[in-house]
Amino acid sequence: MQNNVKISVSGLRKDFLLKTDNKITGQFTALNDINFDIYESEFISVLGPSGCGKSTLLDILAGLSAQSAGTVCIDGEAVVGPDSKRGIVMQGYALFPWRTVRKNVEYGLELQKVPKNMRREISEKYINLVGLEKFVNYRPNELSGGMKQRVAIARALAYDPQILLMDEPFGALDAQTREVLQDELLNIWSTTQKTIVFVTHSIDEAIYLSDRVVVLSPAPGEIKRIFPINLRRPRNGVRMTMEYMQLFRDITAALHDVSVLPSQEANGSGI
């Protein structure tokens, strides 16, 4: 199932400068030496503990943040800023509260100056895809968390980006809604064949959804290991299988494997 390389990350490094009173007092490296390729139509998860830089990585892939070193290429071209080839879905939904569901979904199309009747057709298609036909004229404050996230997904898909970047999108939902949306997302993915980069701190979610799982270490974020997930698709019921549990164990071990810091070595403490 080896397709073309869609996203290529090479030598990626992101530093943040710490400023106090307008003076630069230090530097903090969020991501260090990130190298990996993402293939077309692949579903890849980026897994790591809080603060490991996975959201930063996603922002850089989206073109919302610039790297300090290294390259990010999409279809062979370097990323210079956000564009319509990528869509982002965030944990906080970020729906425009003054717009209806339909107008939220149409937002990206409005930015591209798509004419009104075409906008309506397209937005209807994606609203139906996420199952919210009956709620087109509702406003976000009238929707549940799961519904809001569906709108956010429809909005990100509406202008047909080839890549969907998702930053812990189901993190704010209760466990049952989360599972429902996971399955819905997999359906949408198999229908639309988008390339999906999915950031999460849930090992279960990463395994359940993805073709591969990239495990990041805590700051500075580096790739610890990339696990291929060879579980069968569709993934319904896979959580009970031996292969799943083996993967869960392996990935958990990789995630919690804390490397010894130089200061700890010197003190004699550590693992």
Added chain:
Amino acid sequence: MQIKGKKKDSIEVIVQAGSGKSFGAAAYRIFKNSALLLFVIVLWQVLPTFNIIKPYLLPPFSEVVATWFDLMLSGKLEPDIFISLRRTLTGFSCALFFGIPIGVAMGYSKIFSDYVSPFIHFCRQIPSMALFPVFIIFFGVGEPSKIVIVFWVSVWAILLNTINGVMNVDPLLIKASRSMGGKNIAILFTVILPDSVPSIMTGVRLGAGSSVISLVAAEMLGARAGLGFRVINSQYNFQIGQMYATILTIAVIGIIINQLLVSVEKRLTFWKPTVGNQ
């Protein structure tokens, strides 16, 4: 077996919020809202009638209303109403046209704000009516000085609430727009301005209230026409009934303006959760 002091089983009632739209519910609500006001009006009628308050100090309510109708129907009050409204509207519109764009610019650009903000905070704290003689000296006793003072008094609320609204725009919304390819201009018009509308409307409503108050005060201090002038003029000429009728008119105008703005505010800001309602 009787337990001493224990009442019979009581039933706990869960009160559910109704829609409040039934006739009975609406009538009850209106009664609650107006009961105290009606009571005061009754006092206003009764106390002067029975000489508990001297009627030449405070005529009974019915007499004031009669005077009011008389003035309105004979057209004596109309010119004053028009003049006052015109002054208020002109000054207030200037405050809007000046305050909102500058407020947006200040909220948007930190550098602009760093330079302009301290001066604005300084000006804001000067008691506005103390500046009125300055405006009279510069602009004379005519229309411009009144309009300027209305502008001066109402612009601060508009300006500061606009700045606040722009600065508190949800950054996630800006990020979402940017991720879909939104450029700065698009973000300004499709994200920042709509998200600031509730704060701007608060400023508009507060500014409108201040503009009525300041106009009346200005007309009392230095005018030859207008409702504020009419109040002072009636007092000097001991036309007490006319004085109260004019005061009533001012009050009614202020209430109407405020209610109008409140309903506009409601229509424009229904989507924003009130504090504590997340």
